[in-house]
Amino acid sequence: xxxxxxxxxxxxxxxxxxxxxxxxxxxxxxxxxxxxxxxxxxxxxxxxxxxxxxxxxxxxxxxxxxxxxxxxxxxxxxxxxxxxxxxxxxxxxxxxxxxxxxxxxxxxxxxxxxxxxxxxxxxxxxxxxxxxxxxxxxxxxxxxxxxxxxxxxxxxxxxxxxxxxxxxxxxxxxxxxxxxxxxxxxxxxxxxxxxxxxxxxxxxxxxxxxxxxxxxxxxxxxxxxxxxxxxxxxxxxx
Numbered sequence: 001x002x003x004x005x006x007x008x009x010x011x012x013x014x015x016x017x018x019x020x021x022x023x024x025x026x027x028x029x030x031x032x033x034x035x036x037x038x039x040x041x042x043x044x045x046x047x048x049x050x051x052x053x054x055x056x057x058x059x060x061x062x063x064x065x066x067x068x069x070x071x072x073x074x075x076x077x078x079x080x081x082x083x084x085x086x087x088x089x090x091x092x093x094x095x096x097x098x099x100x101x102x103x104x105x106x107x108x109x110x111x112x113x114x115x116x117x118x119x120x121x122x123x124x125x126x127x128x129x130x131x132x133x134x135x136x137x138x139x140x141x142x143x144x145x146x147x148x149x150x151x152x153x154x155x156x157x158x159x160x161x162x163x164x165x166x167x168x169x170x171x172x173x174x175x176x177x178x179x180x181x182x183x184x185x186x187x188x189x190x191x192x193x194x195x196x197x198x199x200x201x202x203x204x205x206x207x208x209x210x211x212x213x214x215x216x217x218x219x220x221x222x223x224x225x226x227x228x229x230x231x232x233x234x235x236x237x238x
Contacts, residue, residue: 002027003036003130005137009045013059020057023049035059040129040137042067067135071099072232074156074181078104078149079221080188083112089124091218095138095225096128102139106146110190116143146192149185150200156181158205161220163191167201172208172224178232186221 004019006012015023015037023029031052037045037059044067051058077100081088092103103125105116122140129137157180162169176182185192185200192200201207210223 001034001036002029003038003133005040005126005130006037007039007041007137009037009039009047009059010043010061010064013050013061015057015059017055021054023057024052024054029057034062038067038130038135038137040126040135042069042135044135069099069101069134069136071229072178074101075099075225075228076102076104076154076181076183077186077221077224078106078144078146078183079186080108080111080146080217081105081113081116081143082189082217085113087216087218088113088116089121091221092121093124093128094222096125096134097132098222098225098229099132099134099136100138100225101136102141104141104149105143106149106185107143108146108188108196109193111188112190113188118142146185146196147199149183150196150203150205154181154183156183158183158185158200158203159208160185160192160197160200160205161187161210161224162197162207163187163214164194164197167197167207169207169209172210173227173231175206175208176228176231178228178235182228184224186217186224189217 004015006015031049033049035047037047044065045061046063047059047061050060125138
C-alpha cells in the first residue's frame with residue numbers, strides 16, 4: 001500500500017500539495033483507494049481517498065495505529081557535515097532508515113563545510129522514513145556550533161568519537177546501553193580540535209572509538225547508529 005507523509009492529517013484530512021501530486025498525478029490513485037499516511041510523530045493512519053485532487057487530495061481516516069519507534073531509547077546524532085554534500089545526505093538517509101530520533105549538524109573548528117541548507121535534507125529524511133515503513137520523522141536541527149551542543153542539557157549518556165589516541169578512549173559498543181538515551185558527537189574530516197574534546201570531556205562526554213579502522217565522518221555516523229540498533233537487538237534476544 002502506498003504511504004504518504006502529512007504531519008497535520010488529523011486536523012486537515014488532506015495530503016500536502018507535493019504528496020497530493022504524487023498520489024493523483026504520478027500514482028493515479030482515485031477516490032475510494034486506500035492509502036497509508038504517517039504524521040512523523042508516531043501516528044500511522046489507514047485512509048481512504050475521498051477527493052482525488054492533485055493539489056489537495058482529501059482522505060477519510062479509517063483507522064489510527066500508534067507506531068512507536070522500535071529502537072527503544074532516544075538516539076541523537078550530532079555530525080559535522082562533510083565537504084561533499086552527497087555524503088552527508090547519504091548518511092542522513094541511512095540513519096533514518098535504521099532509526100534515529102534527532103540529527104544535529106554541527107560546525108566545528110576544523111569543519112570543511114561552514115553552511116548547510118536543511119530543506120533538501122529534510123526531504124531526504126521524509127523519503128527515508130516512508131521507504132523504511134516508519135512513522136517517526138527524525139528532528140532535524142539547523143547547523144549548530146559544536147560548543148552549543150557540548151553545553152546543551154541532555155538527560156542521558158554523551159559520547160564523542162575521537163580519532164587521536166592521546167585521549168583515553170573506550171569502546172562505544174561496550175559502553176552503549178540501549179535503555180538510556182544517547183547523544184553522540186561525530187567530528188569533521190579534520191577531527192575535533194583538542195579544545196573541543198577537552199570541553200566535551202569536562203561536560204560529561206565519554207571519548208570513544210568505533211574500532212581499529214579510521215572511518216570517514218559519514219561512515220562513522222552510520223556505524224554509531226548501526227551499533228545502537230545491534231546492541232538493542234542482541235539485548236532483546238536475551
